Amino acid sequence: MRTAHGGPHERHFEPHGSQSVINPRDVDTYRAGTFGQTVHEGPEREIALVRRALLLFWLGSISIGGKSTPLLFEQFRRRGWLTPAHWLEGYTLAKVLPGPTGVSGSIFFLHTLWGPRLTPLLMILYVLPGFITALALSVLTIGTTRPGWFDGAAHGISASALGLLVAATVRSLGGSRSGPLGPVLAALAFGANGLLGMDLLPVLLVVGGFALVASWPRQVRS
Amino acid sequence: MSLEPIALAQMAGLFARLGILSFGGGTTVLAEMERDVVGRGWLSHEQFLEAYALGQLTPGPGMTLVVPIGYRLDGVLGAAVAFAAFFLPPAIIAFAAVVLWHRVGNSPVLQVLKIAIMPVAAGLTLASAYTLGVGATPRTGTIGIAAFTTLLLLRTRIPAPAILLGAGMVGAVLPWA
Numbered sequence: 001m002r003t004a005h006g007g008p009h010e011r012h013f014e015p016h017g018s019q020s021v022i023n024p025r026d027v028d029t030y031r032a033g034t035f036g037q038t039v040h041e042g043p044e045r046e047i048a049l050v051r052r053a054l055l056l057f058w059l060g061s062i063s064i065g066g067k068s069t070p071l072l073f074e075q076f077r078r079r080g081w082l083t084p085a086h087w088l089e090g091y092t093l094a095k096v097l098p099g100p101t102g103v104s105g106s107i108f109f110l111h112t113l114w115g116p117r118l119t120p121l122l123m124i125l126y127v128l129p130g131f132i133t134a135l136a137l138s139v140l141t142i143g144t145t146r147p148g149w150f151d152g153a154a155h156g157i158s159a160s161a162l163g164l165l166v167a168a169t170v171r172s173l174g175g176s177r178s179g180p181l182g183p184v185l186a187a188l189a190f191g192a193n194g195l196l197g198m199d200l201l202p203v204l205l206v207v208g209g210f211a212l213v214a215s216w217p218r219q220v221r222s
Numbered sequence: 223m224s225l226e227p228i229a230l231a232q233m234a235g236l237f238a239r240l241g242i243l244s245f246g247g248g249t250t251v252l253a254e255m256e257r258d259v260v261g262r263g264w265l266s267h268e269q270f271l272e273a274y275a276l277g278q279l280t281p282g283p284g285m286t287l288v289v290p291i292g293y294r295l296d297g298v299l300g301a302a303v304a305f306a307a308f309f310l311p312p313a314i315i316a317f318a319a320v321v322l323w324h325r326v327g328n329s330p331v332l333q334v335l336k337i338a339i340m341p342v343a344a345g346l347t348l349a350s351a352y353t354l355g356v357g358a359t360p361r362t363g364t365i366g367i368a369a370f371t372t373l374l375l376l377r378t379r380i381p382a383p384a385i386l387l388g389a390g391m392v393g394a395v396l397p398w399a
Contacts, residue, residue, distance in 0.1 A: 060281060060282045061281050062281060063281050063282055068281070068282055068283050068284070069283075092332055092333065092336050093319070093320070093323060093332060094316075095245075095246055095247070095336050095339060095340070095343070096245070096332060096335040096336055096339055097245075097312070097315065097316045097319055098241070098242045098243065098244060098245055098312045098315055098316075099241055099242070099244055099248075099309070099311075099312020099313060099315065099316055100241075100244060100247065100248040100283045100284055100285050100309070100312070101246075101247045101248070101283075102248075102282070102283030102284060103283050103309060103312060103313050103316060104312065104313075104316035104319075104320075106283070107313065107316045107317050107320050108316075108320050108323075111317070111320045111321065111324065112324070116317075116321050119317065119320075120317065123313065126282065127282050127283060127309065129281050129282055130280050130281050130282025130283065130286050131282075131286065131289060131301075131302075131305050133279075133280040133281060133286075134276065134277065134280040134286040134287075134289035134290060134301070134305075135289055135293065135298065135301050137276050137279065137280065137290070138276065138289060138290040138293035138294070138301060139293070139298075141276070141290075142290060142293055142294050143294075149394040149395070150394070152393045152394045152395065152396055153390040153391065153393045153394040154272050154275070154390070154393070155361075155363065155364070155393045155396075156363070156367055156389040156390045156391070156392050156393015156394065156396065157272075157275040157276075157279070157386050157387075157389055157390040157393065158268070158271040158272050158274070158275045158358075158364075159358075159363065159364040159365075159366075159367035159368045159371070159389060159393070160275065160367050160368065160371040160385060160386045160388075160389030160390070161271065161274050161275035161278050161371075161386065162271065162351075162354060162355060162358060162364070162368040162371075163367065163368035163369065163370065163371025163372040163375065163389075164278060164371055164372075164375060164382055164385075164386070165249065165252070165274075165347075165350060165351045165354060165355075166351050166355070166368065166371075166372045167371070167372045167375035167376050168249060168347060168351075169344075169347050169348050169350075169351040170372070170376060171376075172247075172343065172344045172347045172348075173344050173348070174344075176340065176341040176344035176345065177341075178336070178337045178340045178341060181341075182340070182341035182344075183341070185341040185342055185345065186341040186342070186344045186345035186348070187345060188345065189341070189342045189344075189345025189346050189348075189349065190345040190346070190348045190349045190352070191345075193253055193254065193345070193346055193349040194253055194345075194346075194348060194349025194350075194352040194353055195349075195352070197253075197257060199254070200240075200243050200251060200254040200346075201243060203346075204243060204245065204342070207342050207345070208245070208338065208339065208342050211338040211339070211341060211342050212334070212335070212338040214338070215334050215337045215338040216334055216338075
């Protein structure tokens with residue numbers, strides 16, 4: 001048993017990679033302030049494959065609401081397997097990789113804990129409940145004769161989902177302040193893809209490329 | 223609706239492309255997905271919004287809305303193809319990147335990339351909300367529920383699925399016609 005961040009007698013826990021050098025103040029979704037906690041490196045996290053599989057299937061089943069990555073991390077943190085430094089590293093990496101953040105973030109955490117061989121299998125078990133549930137809901141609600149109240153409920157949930165997207169947008173706008181030209185770049189991306197309906201690829205290449213160029217010298221200087 | 227194999231391949235190609243382009247989170251490609259799916263006549267805007275809502279009610283990583291879209295187009299096969307097409311290519315890329323990352327080690331370049339991507343992702347998420355909002359039929363009930371949901375999510379700690387289900391119950395008794 002080791003401690004992740006602490007005094008001079010404590011060593012860093014490096015399961016399958018290096019420790020993060022990312023600034024802890026950059027945490028934008030995790031605010032627990034739990035640096036300096038105990039991390040298990042030995043048999044505690046080397047649980048049987050069946051238990052790992054069941055754990056991932058269970059975690060994949062309960063992470064409703066589009067917050068699967070923080071929930072997965074939190075479960076591992078509570079068990080003393082990962083530290084907030086891993087969260088920073090994994091979350092940042094997930095943000096810059098293509099695909100849903102939940103997928104790439106989970107791959108990072110699983111790989112960090114159990115290496116490359118088990119990650120694909122555990123990842124499949126993790127996303128399987130979501131697919132099964134979505135399929136079951138689709139079978140139950142699509143292509144069937146629906147009573148009036150059911151259509152009303154679907155309208156209500158759809159309207160609420162729109163509000164959910166608006167809330168996610170409001171929260172994400174904080175991210176537009178990163179970098180010197182952040183708000184301008186966000187406005188450009190919104191205008192091109194939202195207002196003008198331009199294809200995503202050229203928008204990403206042009207605005208993303210410009211954002212990279214604008215951010216690079218600032219980091220090098222710092 | 224049942225798709226021809228070519229159309230199924232087109233759908234897979236579309237979702238694979240969108241999956242790979244979704245930098246900064248899945249919601250960044252919603253506007254593009256809506257335009258493609260509705261523009262090809264596969265779904266109406268209301269059906270797309272319903273699929274998005276259904277995706278929010280399911281566990282695991284977001285963007286499972288591709289499952290009801292695929293199911294609507296070609297049943298269980300369509301759902302499986304849509305899911306695999308959207309999630310598998312970026313998952314393979316992410317896996318390769320993570321393996322490489324753990325071998326090469328950490329780098330400030332990652333932080334630079336994040337700083338560069340975050341504003342673009344914020345703008346694209348705003349574009350998604352705009353596209354889905356503009357396309358929605360302007361009903362008092364829709365606007366009211368959407369506004370109340372936004373307020374609850376930003377001001378309280380009520381879980382999103384509970385709010386969605388509550389909105390469903392309210393919607394069931396509202397006169398929508």
